Amino acid sequence: MAKDQKSYFLYLENVHKAYGNKLVLDDIDLAVNKGEFCTLVGPSGCGKSTLFRLILGQERPTSGSVMVEGKPVGYPNPERGIVYQKYPLYPHLSVLDNVLMGPRFSAGIFESYSRRKEMRDEAMEYLKRVGLENHKDKYPHELSGGMQQRVAIVQALIMKPKILMMDEPFGALDPSTRENLQIFTLEIWEEFKMTVFFVTHDLEEAVFLGTRVLALSQYYSDGRGKDFGRGSKIMFDVALAKRANATAVKDLPEFRGLIQQIREEAFEPAHLQHVTRFNLKHPDSFQTLTDEERKDL
Amino acid sequence: MTRFPNFWGLHAEPPKWLRITLTLLPFILLIAVYLIASHIRLQDNPDDKFLPSPAKMAESVYRMAFTEDQRTGKYLMLEDTLVSLKRLGTGLSLAAVFGLLLGLNMGLFPGLKALMLSFNIFLSIIPPLAVLPILFIIFGVDELVKVMLVFIGTSLVIAISISRTAEKIPREQITKALTLGASQLGVVYRVILPQVMPILLNAVRLSVGASWLFLIAAEAIASTDGLGYRIYLVRRFLAMDIIIPYVLWITFLGYVMDWILKKFVSWKYPWYQVAEV
Numbered sequence: 001m002a003k004d005q006k007s008y009f010l011y012l013e014n015v016h017k018a019y020g021n022k023l024v025l026d027d028i029d030l031a032v033n034k035g036e037f038c039t040l041v042g043p044s045g046c047g048k049s050t051l052f053r054l055i056l057g058q059e060r061p062t063s064g065s066v067m068v069e070g071k072p073v074g075y076p077n078p079e080r081g082i083v084y085q086k087y088p089l090y091p092h093l094s095v096l097d098n099v100l101m102g103p104r105f106s107a108g109i110f111e112s113y114s115r116r117k118e119m120r121d122e123a124m125e126y127l128k129r130v131g132l133e134n135h136k137d138k139y140p141h142e143l144s145g146g147m148q149q150r151v152a153i154v155q156a157l158i159m160k161p162k163i164l165m166m167d168e169p170f171g172a173l174d175p176s177t178r179e180n181l182q183i184f185t186l187e188i189w190e191e192f193k194m195t196v197f198f199v200t201h202d203l204e205e206a207v208f209l210g211t212r213v214l215a216l217s218q219y220y221s222d223g224r225g226k227d228f229g230r231g232s233k234i235m236f237d238v239a240l241a242k243r244a245n246a247t248a249v250k251d252l253p254e255f256r257g258l259i260q261q262i263r264e265e266a267f268e269p270a271h272l273q274h275v276t277r278f279n280l281k282h283p284d285s286f287q288t289l290t291d292e293e294r295k296d297l
Numbered sequence: 298m299t300r301f302p303n304f305w306g307l308h309a310e311p312p313k314w315l316r317i318t319l320t321l322l323p324f325i326l327l328i329a330v331y332l333i334a335s336h337i338r339l340q341d342n343p344d345d346k347f348l349p350s351p352a353k354m355a356e357s358v359y360r361m362a363f364t365e366d367q368r369t370g371k372y373l374m375l376e377d378t379l380v381s382l383k384r385l386g387t388g389l390s391l392a393a394v395f396g397l398l399l400g401l402n403m404g405l406f407p408g409l410k411a412l413m414l415s416f417n418i419f420l421s422i423i424p425p426l427a428v429l430p431i432l433f434i435i436f437g438v439d440e441l442v443k444v445m446l447v448f449i450g451t452s453l454v455i456a457i458s459i460s461r462t463a464e465k466i467p468r469e470q471i472t473k474a475l476t477l478g479a480s481q482l483g484v485v486y487r488v489i490l491p492q493v494m495p496i497l498l499n500a501v502r503l504s505v506g507a508s509w510l511f512l513i514a515a516e517a518i519a520s521t522d523g524l525g526y527r528i529y530l531v532r533r534f535l536a537m538d539i540i541i542p543y544v545l546w547i548t549f550l551g552y553v554m555d556w557i558l559k560k561f562v563s564w565k566y567p568w569y570q571v572a573e574v
Contacts, residue, residue, distance in 0.1 A: 058472050076475040087469045091568050092492050105478035105487075139568045159477060 006070040009034040009163070009195055010055065014288055015064035016231070017050055024050050026231030028064070030214070031284045032197070034162075037189055039198045039210035043267050046216050046232040048199045052167050055197060056080055069162075078106065081161030085168040088152035089140040095151050096136040099123040102159040126154045130184070146177035150184070157188060163195040170205070179247055182209055203259045203267075208250055212239055212282055213258075215266035222275040223295025235278045236266055237285040349538035357538040373527070374546070381512060381524040382550070384440065388447025389508050393501050395452045400459025401493065405471075405485050414460065421453035426514055438519040443512060450511040451504040458500045462493050495562045495569040502558045505551055513547075 005011040010032035017025040024047040032038055042048050053059040054066050057073040057080070066073040068080075076082075089098045103119045104112045112119065127133045130150040140148055149169055156164060166185075170178045186209060189196050200206050206213050215236035224230070238258075249255055265273055273279075275293050280286075301310045304319075311319065335348035349357075362374040369376075403410050403417070425446055432449070436442040466489055474488045475481075516525030524547055531539045562569065 056472065056476075058468070076472045078476055078478045080476055082469075082473055082476050084469050084473070087467045087473075090470065090488065090492070092566070101474070101479075102477035105474070105480075105483055141568060156476070161476070 005031075005067055008032060008067075008284070009036075009069060010197070011065075011067040011070075012055075013065055015051075015054065015061045015066060017047070017054060017059070018062045018231070021229075023229055023231035025054075025061070026233050027288065028216075028234060029286050029288050030234060031286065032195065032212075033284060034195055035193060037186075037196045037198065037209060037211045038214060039200060039206035039212070040214045040216060041200055041203055041206040041262065041266070042216035042232065043219070043269075044201060046218055048201070048216055049167055051216065052165060052197070052199050056082065056165055078102070078159050079162045081156030081159055081164045083149070083152045083156055083164065083166045083169045085171045088148045088169075089155070091140055094137050094139055095127070095132060095143070096120070096123060098140065098151055099126060099155050099158060101155065106159070123158065126158050127151075130154055144177075145173050146181060149173065149181060153181075153185070153188070157192065160192070161194065163197060164189075166196065166198045168200055169198075171201070178205075183247070185209065203262055204250060207240065207255060207258055207262070208247070210240055212237070213262070215262050217266040219266065219269050219272060220275060220278070221272040222289075222293040224292055233275070233278070234280075234285075235273060235275075236262055237278075237280045237282045239282045346535045346537055349541070353538045354542050357536070358542045361539060361542075374543075377522060377524045377527050378546070378550070380522045381516065384443045384516075384523070385447060385508050385512050388444040388512070389451060389501060389504065391444070392448045392452035392455055392504070392508075393497060395448070396455025396459055396500070397490070397493070397497050399452075400456040401463050401485060401490060403456065404460035404463025404466075405489060410460070410464075414457075417453055417456060417460075421457060425450040425511055429515065429518070433519065443515040443520070443523075446511045446515045447508045451501075451508055454507075455497070455500045455504060459493055459497060462496045463489055466492065495566040498558050498562050502555050505554050505558075509547060509551055 005013070008031040010030065012028050012030040015025055015028040015030075016023065028051065040048055040051065050059070054061055055068075055073065057066075057075050057077070089095075090101065093101065100119060100123050103123070107115060107119070124133060124136070127136055130153070132147060132150060132154075135143060135147065140151070143151070152169070170181050173181065182205065185196070185198075188194075198206075198209060213236070214234055216232045217235050218230060218232045220230075220233060220235050222228075222230070240258075261279075264271055265279060274296060275287075275289055276296070278287070301308045303309060303311055303315055331348065332351070335350055338345045338348050339350060358374070362372060365371065366373050399413070399417075403413050428449075429446060432442050432445055436445050470488065471484050474484045479488060512523075513525030513528070516523040517529040520526040524543060528540050528543050
């Protein structure tokens, strides 16, 4: 049963994406409310980044619709901010200039000049917020990986996007830096009341951060037979209660239990859950299955 | 423990004195061989012109560079150098600007790439010297044709190299600039262009050699001044005492141009790790 698409911030229905003959995404249905912190996990190669690019408007689905605020997704624009794992910053600009990029582009050349002091002060405020005000004149390659990601987050934040899209942003960082940035991300999510769409391959990260955890996987079964070249579906979609931003939660048994459950259902190639028995408990979750798919073989 | 060898093998670690000696060795050998050969020939025939002695070359350089020419009242070597550098500089600068703009747009806009890249590669393979006669017909035999030959010989290669570089810029950078409010042209000219500048200058560095080739060829065929003209002029009198210093001078000019560009890149674009060549 489809939902009322206008009422959701993000709405995808029947989305398929194929590259040549290879189907990557197979009938994705997803409705996301404003303010949600969505994390998307899945085994490598399941199409997480493909889904990410579709929502961003960088690619178009082979079929199906992707809507943002009730309108078809356009090209990438300032409503959707991004933070990537790789290429977080522009190598030829200093930290401050990287942060100022957005404001300068939006203001245009003349206003960038007339309002330069104001814009600079605002950028410095943001840099102070992440403790990097003393590094403003450095080039990205002079910063550590964690610092680069903090600048990248600030660079996106200063545009006050409606949704912050993050594609494995902390994947290359060491565990303690990573944890710091996770907490920082939760803090800014609360402060800016944004929607966040966070792609990761790290289950612990997904469960720790998200108010809603989605798992995308190609390991499932349906009525289309064993040898059908299936793409990934969302096979796990649950709401998580808002917790304190403390990493201690990571040691709780419920936390570990949930991780274990997702690992088994989505990451275990031998564990083929049938499409009708997916764990889609989130109230906004919906599935548009064909009769053929519903069949149990 | 065995020490690493000084010279042989993959593991060699030549100490500093040896590295300097090895660097200088081929130069010293070349000079020595020349001096010996020249000495032997001059002993046979003091009027031999083929391998002039250093003293004879110094005398000629003095005459060409530091005495006014009786006919024109100018210092010929200075005049030749300035004229040639002007032609070379004009041609190469135009080629750099043209190559940058064409390459950037070709590399980033898939439509333009489909339209122009293959054609561009086709044109770049035409040997510029083979079409020189046509250029003479189109552009005449004055300054323009020399500048055009340098331009044609280098601009297309630069454009292709810039287009390849622009193509390799990660898609993510472009998407991100769009989410930061950049327009499509903003992405091209305010995000990507500054990043390919050092690569452009390196492409120009690699083209310096080729531009001298084209310039000297054009000057040799149709000119009344310039370094290439002079060399081909005095060749009629087998004036090796002028040709050799001129060749060394051209080499030196090329080397200085290369060095200036290299230093400029590492000064102006500190974020770009220049591969030391």
